[in-house]
Amino acid sequence: MAEQAAAAVFLGPGQGYEMQEFDIPDPDPEAIVVKVSMAGVCGSDLHIWRGDSPVFQALAGGVVGHEMTGRVAKLGANISTDSLGQPLAEGDRVCYAYFYPCYRCYQCNKGQFAACPAKLASMGAGPSPFNGAYGSYYYLRAGHWVFKVPDELSDEMVTPVNCALSQVTYGLSQAGLKMGDTLVVQGAGGLGTNACAVAKEMGAERVIIIDGIAGRLELAKQFGADETINISDLPDAAERVAKVLELTGGRGADVVGEFVGLPAAVPEGLQMVRSGGTYLEIGNISFGSTVEIDPSALVWGAKRIIGVIMYDPWVIPQALNFLVRTKGKYPHEEVVSHDKYDLADINRAFDEAEWQNDDSTKVRRAVLVP
Numbered sequence: 038m039a040e041q042a043a044a045a046v047f048l049g050p051g052q053g054y055e056m057q058e059f060d061i062p063d064p065d066p067e068a069i070v071v072k073v074s075m076a077g078v079c080g081s082d083l084h085i086w087r088g089d090s091p092v093f094q095a096l097a098g099g100v101v102g103h104e105m106t107g108r109v110a111k112l113g114a115n116i117s118t119d120s121l122g123q124p125l126a127e128g129d130r131v132c133y134a135y136f137y138p139c140y141r142c143y144q145c146n147k148g149q150f151a152a153c154p155a156k157l158a159s160m161g162a163g164p165s166p167f168n169g170a171y172g173s174y175y176y177l178r179a180g181h182w183v184f185k186v187p188d189e190l191s192d193e194m195v196t197p198v199n200c201a202l203s204q205v206t207y208g209l210s211q212a213g214l215k216m217g218d219t220l221v222v223q224g225a226g227g228l229g230t231n232a233c234a235v236a237k238e239m240g241a242e243r244v245i246i247i248d249g250i251a252g253r254l255e256l257a258k259q260f261g262a263d264e265t266i267n268i269s270d271l272p273d274a275a276e277r278v279a280k281v282l283e284l285t286g287g288r289g290a291d292v293v294g295e296f297v298g299l300p301a302a303v304p305e306g307l308q309m310v311r312s313g314g315t316y317l318e319i320g321n322i323s324f325g326s327t328v329e330i331d332p333s334a335l336v337w338g339a340k341r342i343i344g345v346i347m348y349d350p351w352v353i354p355q356a357l358n359f360l361v362r363t364k365g366k367y368p369h370e371e372v373v374s375h376d377k378y379d380l381a382d383i384n385r386a387f388d389e390a391e392w393q394n395d396d397s398t399k400v401r402r403a404v405l406v407p
Contacts, residue, residue, distance in 0.1 A: 050088020102170030216240030224297025
């Protein structure tokens with residue numbers, strides 16, 4: 038009889054999770070079975086948990102979650118190295134992408150793997166139920182990207198790499214952020230906080246971050262933010278736009294990034310973009326959420342909107358190198374909560390990660406330990 042291990046099965050929006058036992062699989066020749074060390078609860082997971090879009094109902098009955106790190110438990114017969122050719126063995130710590138481009142479409146042919154329409158189509162399918170972060174194991178299927186983790190990085194530092202850190206690294210690259218630019222960050226969660234440090238390392242002259250929680254803004258300063266705008270102090274969007282214009286000599290920012298997942302942030306952020314600048318949209322993943330914008334402002338302002346989801350393979354090793362290079366400069370371990378949750382306490386973790394009545398959260402970024 039096969040050995041079994043636990044996973045949290047998503048019951049559907051508003052219904053939480055149920056712990057179940059599944060067989061630990063043996064990998065196909067081109068696959069890897071990973072023992073999950075730590076998994077994160079990011080904003081996207083909260084959108085799914087709440088049911089912010091009807092499409093999330095389709096995930097019910099499966100193991101979800103995507104932000105994680107772990108160790109190689111079993112290597113497929115044909116796998117001996119990671120995606121950079123480094124020798125890979127059982128027990129090695131790894132970081133990996135949670136999506137799988139098809140390599141057989143128009144976008145993949147152009148090397149635009151993050152834009153592959155099929156990259157998420159197989160999530161929840163495959164030879165094992167261990168298809169998400171919220172399990173004791175994760176089945177890394179054929180066609181994966183996997184990278185060894187440097188010894189000097191802790192699991193707390195690495196857990197957000199394949200989501201928050203890689204997403205903003207790729208997004209800021211796609212937005213064309215350059216040395217000497219000004220970046221406005223909407224939202225000081227995991228993505229926004231990482232965006233501050235990444236932008237400074239890319240050469241941004243000024244980073245301005247907007248949020249409504251004082252503690253998050255204080256942490257953002259430690260990650261390189263030069264200016265903070267507290268929504269509690271400037272509750273009106275027009276006031277916040279005016280403040281950004283004041284801080285940028287009246288012209289606006291070169292790049293404004295939406296990292297919070299609130300549709301109402303989009304028209305506000307577009308007004309903060311300078312003529313000829315770029316608006317980077319990452320946070321709004323819930324289908325059907327709409328806002329009104331004036332498209333003439335894009336035309337007369339010669340502004341670009343860049344939508345980014347996922348990333349290309351070069352991003353993960355660059356993100357790991359970034360952490361090694363800057364581990365003494367930014368408090369990377371502070372991105373996640375130090376109050377960790379057992380996997381069996383996943384429902385409490387989500388409850389405490391959710392926004393409270395005073396627009397705060399009990400934890401910074403909940404992490405689960407199987």
